[in-house]
Amino acid sequence: MIGYNCKYAPVEIMAGFGEKYQLINNVAENFDYSSAILHPNMCSHAKAVLEDVHRGGYRKLLFMNCCDSSRRVFDAVSRDMDSGVDFSCCLDLPSCTSCCAVEKFRDDLLDFINRYEKFSGITFDVKHFLSSFSCSKKEIKGKYVALLGARSNKTIAETVRKCFKGIDVLDLTCANNRDLPPFEAASDEPLDSIMLKYSKALLSQVPCMRMRDIKGREALIESKNCLGIIYCTVKFCDYYDFEFSQLKNKGIPVIKVETDFTSQSSGQLTTRLEGFYETVRQKSGEALLKDTGPTKGKFFLGIDSGSTSTELVALDRDLNIVKMVKVPTGAKAAVGAKKALEQSGIDDGDIAFTTATGYGRKNIDFADYNVTEITCHARGAKYLYDDVTAVIDIGGQDSKVISLDENGLVSGFAMNDKCAAGTGRFLENMAKILELDMESMSEIGLNYKKDLNISSMCTVFAESEVVSLIAENNSVKDIVHGLNKSVALKTKALSAGVKDLSALMMTGGVANNKGVVSELEKQLNTKIFIPEHPEFCGALGAALIAAEQFNLKKFLR
Amino acid sequence: MNKAIEIFGNHIYRLARTSPRKALKELSFVYKTAGLKCRYFPSRSLLPARQYMQWAAADSAVRPLIQPDRSAIVSIYLPCEVLHAMGIYQMFPEALACYLAAGGSEKFFIEKAEEAGMPGTLCSYHKSFIGLAESGVLPKPRFIINTSLACDVNHLSFRRVADYYNIPHFMIDVPSRYSPENLDYVKDQLHRMVDFIEENSDFRLNEDKLAEAAGRSRRTLDNFRKILELRKDIYLSDEMTSHMLSVFATHVMLGSKEAEKYSEDMVQQLSRCPRGRKGVRLFWVHTLPYWQDGLRSLLNFTDRCEIVGCDMVLDALDADTGQEDPFTYMADRLLRNTSNGAGENRINAVLKYARELDADGIVWFCHWGCKQTAGSSSAAKKILEEKGFPTLILDGDGCSRQNANDGQAVTRMEAFLELLEKRK
Ligand code: SF4
Ligand code: SF4
Ligand code: SF4
Numbered sequence: 019m020i021g022y023n024c025k026y027a028p029v030e031i032m033a034g035f036g037e038k039y040q041l042i043n044n045v046a047e048n049f050d051y052s053s054a055i056l057h058p059n060m061c062s063h064a065k066a067v068l069e070d071v072h073r074g075g076y077r078k079l080l081f082m083n084c085c086d087s088s089r090r091v092f093d094a095v096s097r098d099m100d101s102g103v104d105f106s107c108c109l110d111l112p113s114c115t116s117c118c119a120v121e122k123f124r125d126d127l128l129d130f131i132n133r134y135e136k137f138s139g140i141t142f143d144v145k146h147f148l149s150s151f152s153c154s155k156k157e158i159k160g161k162y163v164a165l166l167g168a169r170s171n172k173t174i175a176e177t178v179r180k181c182f183k184g185i186d187v188l189d190l191t192c193a194n195n196r197d198l199p200p201f202e203a204a205s206d207e208p209l210d211s212i213m214l215k216y217s218k219a220l221l222s223q224v225p226c227m228r229m230r231d232i233k234g235r236e237a238l239i240e241s242k243n244c245l246g247i248i249y250c251t252v253k254f255c256d257y258y259d260f261e262f263s264q265l266k267n268k269g270i271p272v273i274k275v276e277t278d279f280t281s282q283s284s285g286q287l288t289t290r291l292e293g294f295y296e297t298v299r300q301k302s303g304e305a306l307l308k309d310t311g312p313t314k315g316k317f318f319l320g321i322d323s324g325s326t327s328t329e330l331v332a333l334d335r336d337l338n339i340v341k342m343v344k345v346p347t348g349a350k351a352a353v354g355a356k357k358a359l360e361q362s363g364i365d366d367g368d369i370a371f372t373t374a375t376g377y378g379r380k381n382i383d384f385a386d387y388n389v390t391e392i393t394c395h396a397r398g399a400k401y402l403y404d405d406v407t408a409v410i411d412i413g414g415q416d417s418k419v420i421s422l423d424e425n426g427l428v429s430g431f432a433m434n435d436k437c438a439a440g441t442g443r444f445l446e447n448m449a450k451i452l453e454l455d456m457e458s459m460s461e462i463g464l465n466y467k468k469d470l471n472i473s474s475m476c477t478v479f480a481e482s483e484v485v486s487l488i489a490e491n492n493s494v495k496d497i498v499h500g501l502n503k504s505v506a507l508k509t510k511a512l513s514a515g516v517k518d519l520s521a522l523m524m525t526g527g528v529a530n531n532k533g534v535v536s537e538l539e540k541q542l543n544t545k546i547f548i549p550e551h552p553e554f555c556g557a558l559g560a561a562l563i564a565a566e567q568f569n570l571k572k573f574l575r
Numbered sequence: 576m577n578k579a580i581e582i583f584g585n586h587i588y589r590l591a592r593t594s595p596r597k598a599l600k601e602l603s604f605v606y607k608t609a610g611l612k613c614r615y616f617p618s619r620s621l622l623p624a625r626q627y628m629q630w631a632a633a634d635s636a637v638r639p640l641i642q643p644d645r646s647a648i649v650s651i652y653l654p655c656e657v658l659h660a661m662g663i664y665q666m667f668p669e670a671l672a673c674y675l676a677a678g679g680s681e682k683f684f685i686e687k688a689e690e691a692g693m694p695g696t697l698c699s700y701h702k703s704f705i706g707l708a709e710s711g712v713l714p715k716p717r718f719i720i721n722t723s724l725a726c727d728v729n730h731l732s733f734r735r736v737a738d739y740y741n742i743p744h745f746m747i748d749v750p751s752r753y754s755p756e757n758l759d760y761v762k763d764q765l766h767r768m769v770d771f772i773e774e775n776s777d778f779r780l781n782e783d784k785l786a787e788a789a790g791r792s793r794r795t796l797d798n799f800r801k802i803l804e805l806r807k808d809i810y811l812s813d814e815m816t817s818h819m820l821s822v823f824a825t826h827v828m829l830g831s832k833e834a835e836k837y838s839e840d841m842v843q844q845l846s847r848c849p850r851g852r853k854g855v856r857l858f859w860v861h862t863l864p865y866w867q868d869g870l871r872s873l874l875n876f877t878d879r880c881e882i883v884g885c886d887m888v889l890d891a892l893d894a895d896t897g898q899e900d901p902f903t904y905m906a907d908r909l910l911r912n913t914s915n916g917a918g919e920n921r922i923n924a925v926l927k928y929a930r931e932l933d934a935d936g937i938v939w940f941c942h943w944g945c946k947q948t949a950g951s952s953s954a955a956k957k958i959l960e961e962k963g964f965p966t967l968i969l970d971g972d973g974c975s976r977q978n979a980n981d982g983q984a985v986t987r988m989e990a991f992l993e994l995l996e997k998r999k
Contacts, residue, residue, distance in 0.1 A: 057941060057949035057968075059696065083751055085727045090950025093918040097954065110750040113723060113730060119748065122760045228730050230746050254696050254946070260731050263692025479980075486982060514690045 021076035023067060024084050025196035026111050026220050028127055034147030035140050041193055044070045045171045045281045055094050061087035061254040063169045066279040071095050079106040084228060105137050114230045115221045124217040144205045151201040161243050162186035167250040168258040173281055178248055181291040190238050191250050192226045227257040239270060246271035246298040253278045266515045271298050290433055293392035297428045315370040318568060320560025321355050321385060323347060323378030325415045328354040330362055331557040333565055342554050351378020373564040375556055387567060392420055392431050394559030399523050400426035401562055402549045407518040410509060412528035414442040419513040432512045440508030442528045448501050451484055452494055459498060463533035466499035498533060506537035523547045525555035584679025591683045595711035603640045606633045606674055620812060620876050624840035628820045631833035636674055639664035643714035649827060650721030650729055654905035656792055656830035657769055660784035665827050666716060668704035673819060675703055676866045676974040684710060685975055698944035699975035701732040708736045715740045718775050720768060722747040725914040726947045745771045749909045751916035761906035788830040789901035795829055796892055798838030805845040806883055807933050810853040814875035815865035818885040825888050855880040855995045858934035860925055861887060861948045862973035869985035880992055883932045886925050890914055918951035922958050929964050936965040936995045943978040967991040
């Protein structure tokens with residue numbers, strides 16, 4: 019099997035040698051081998067390629083010299099004696115389609131044929147080469163969502179298909195977007211001239227971000243049928259953030275999904291994609307209706323099942339808040355939710371409709387419906403603060419920034435990646451190191467003297483940084499201030515895509531932390547509205563959605 | 576950070592947001608005065624040639640800021656003889672970012688770039704550069720020319736900034752290996768670069784002037800070869816900045832009168848230095864975090880150790896195959912650059928120069944976001960240590976305080992020095 023790494027790789031030549039080929043794009047079980055060979059700051063996809071090759075899946079390698087990470091991985095596989103690879107070649111990829119570039123690439127292709135003939139003893143067969151061109155492009159007629167950007171992988175593609183049931187998913191990520199037109203040449207044409215055409219065809223594909231002229235990429239998302247874009251980036255890949263930063267202003271819903279190319283837990287990914295699904299559907303005018311049979315009762319319930327605590331809000335028919343309950347979630351989401359319901363004292367028979375949200379939303383059996391916390395926080399925020407344009411929600415596990423349009427619908431959102439920096443968990447860990455309770459943690463940083471910086475982006479490193487700051491005799495006040503600032507900066511980075519921060523509201527547990535709020539106000543240069551009970555906003559939104567679903571159903575009936 | 580720098584940095588942080596033009600004026604003024612001070616009030620601790628170069632580099636950094644319509648943005652590896660011959664000034668990310676960092680003023684621009692969606696993992700030189708442009712501080716030049724040599728960022732930031740300014744952009748594609756065909760390919764593009772400039776401006780190339788510039792480049796690199804030879808058994812009290820300046824002299828400034836004078840003076844002044852060695856001799860790979868306090872106090876002007884050479888300064892030293900035609904000479908330099916192609920090319924060059932300079936140990940500096948350097952670091956350590964050169968992989972950042980952990984860097988560096996001292 020020949021492994022290749024890029025859509026520009028001349029795999030049809032391999033077919034001309036009767037060889038089989040496969041794109042190297044597997045996720046890695048772990049990075050044990052590569053972490054000994056490569057610096058940690060290399061692109062995760064490239065590291066996964068190294069793992070895959072080292073495991074011995076490929077006898078031959080055909081690489082395009084795409085980027086620094088892939089070049090260095092090629093260096094490393096060339097040194098790896100255990101991979102079983104006996105032929106490897108890395109071709110230069112020109113960055114434009116000018117005549118000299120096409121000719122130069124033709125020369126490299128001819129040279130490659132020569133090398134492979136010498137290596138294998140097989141003669142290149144033009145007929146096989148020509149017959150291997152297949153028009154693989156899938157025609158899509160209806161609405162679809164597009165995967166765009168750098169690499170996607172199996173986990174991402176499967177999760178997207180699951181979340182977008184019934185809608186076509188078009189994978190247009192860098193190497194999966196290989197698209198050669200049917201190739202015309204006579205088999206007795208001189209090889210030179212065939213390869214010139216082939217070179218031109220390869221280089222004229224829809225350009226990837228490595229090409230000089232990327233205008234052709236606009237065609238990828240031009241279609242009216244494209245409902246939204248799931249933009250895939252890879253940790254430590256730089257190419258695609260450049261495009262993503264400009265996509266945000268195109269009016270089409272887009273969400274960024276960053277992968278580290280491990281079989282990452284799809285929990286958070288599912289939440290984000292479902293949130294995105296809800297956004298896309300609402301944007302195209304659909305309601306979030308689901309029919310659940312007849313109901314009576316006078317209360318609408320919203321339950322927010324988070325990683326540490328579960329909140330319940332009950333509304334009466336006039337949408338007044340009649341109950342708010344908070345309990346620890348415990349080991350099982352369902353048990354926590356049940357406990358919250360018991361504490362609320364509401365009878366089963368009095369419930370008209372229940373909506374669940376939060377991490378455990380799917381495991382609450384008595385809920386009629388579940389919606390992601392993104393949609394719920396937006397809904398709750400609009401209820402509490404009618405002018406709201408954006409919501410920052412920092413909870414225990416994650417932090418998000420949600421922008422709302424004039425109707426209070428989600429127009430975009432960003433969530434932190436897997437790492438815990440910038441979340442409530444981060445502050446809790448640091449409080450432990452500093453031997454503070456959360457109450458004092460909230461206040462003590464306000465009276466700092468020295469403007470300390472915690473520069474590490476990663477929780478683990480930040481911990482050691484804090485430890486050394488303590489060792490250097492810095493005051494706890496100043497350190498806490500530094501931590502607050504680092505949470506604020508992380509959040510500021512998340513809110514980079516938000517257009518309107520004029521009426522900003524904060525929800526989630528960390529909104530109770532005065533130090534963080536004051537730093538955020540400073541960093542974002544705006545006042546932040548904090549509701550009386552910020553941690554109930556998600557449950558409130560869920561209850562409002564419950565009421566809406568109920569009324570819709572009545573209306574339809 | 577020195578108090579004055581800290582105050583200036585904070586001042587620029589505020590000013591750049593509200594009045595970018597004013598920020599530009601103040602930055603240019605400060606660079607210019609700093610340069611002049613080196614020229615007219617030299618300090619005792621540095622060789623006069625080094626101080627001359629500080630002035631020359633500052634001057635060539637400020638000129639394009641004052642006359643942007645005579646200027647181009649270039650990448651550090653672009654052979655600039657053509658531009659020198661035409662009288663076009665150059666701005667380039669590394670110099671812009673280095674001067675920002677020296678004045679403690681990089682933060683605003685890096686934040687600006689990140690706010691615009693640039694990845695946190697991008698090389699900080701280029702983040703500073705994008706931030707400078709998009710904050711309105713960097714004035715709009717005539718055009719942008721860059722090569723694809725050495726790293727990915729070349730494919731990204733120049734295109735983005737050209738779009739931002741809406742100015743013409745030309746890129747030279749450098750294949751990863753030397754071959755006669757590839758030489759023609761690059762040469763051809765260099766010719767087209769001249770057409771590009773002439774089509775987009777009134778600047779015209781005078782072949783004689785180009786030949787003069789190429790002659791200066793040759794002589795400059797010859798001098799650097801002599802410096803290498805001399806440095807072998809000389810101790811020099813020096814600072815990290817000097818090596819960064821030499822990087823400028825053998826790259827964008829190569830072919831200028833100033834770079835030639837600098838190299839000549841260095842040869843003369845070094846020949847007068849007494850022979851002998853003091854302390855540990857380090858060979859440095861890649862850029863240097865010359866502004867970082869902890870490392871400065873450890874490495875600058877001390878008898879304990881010295882940096883005897885930096886691989887970036889020397890990356891095209893052996894590229895001259897005696898080609899008369901300036902275009903062939905420039906193309907040759909690109910293709911044979913030690914940073915081109917496989918990581919082994921660079922590792923072998925480092926080995927060669929570390930030997931020639933009689934170094935005791937090697938510091939492989941992984942500048943934040945520089946995947947081509949970081950990507951070779953583990954292999955380099957293995958290979959270089961097998962050949963008898965203890966190697967320290969030092970993570971840091973050449974121009975951003977955000978990504979540099981001074982305390983950790985000092986601990987590692989000091990431990991490395993102790994290790995080398997014990998071996999001696
Ligand atoms: S980014 Fe471009 S060159 Fe790189 S692997 Fe993808 S398609 Fe190939
Ligand atoms: S994901 Fe990006 S950095 Fe990684 S191999 Fe592909 S292009 Fe290179
Ligand atoms: S430091 Fe590295 S990534 Fe940055 S411009 Fe230089 S070679 Fe490229």
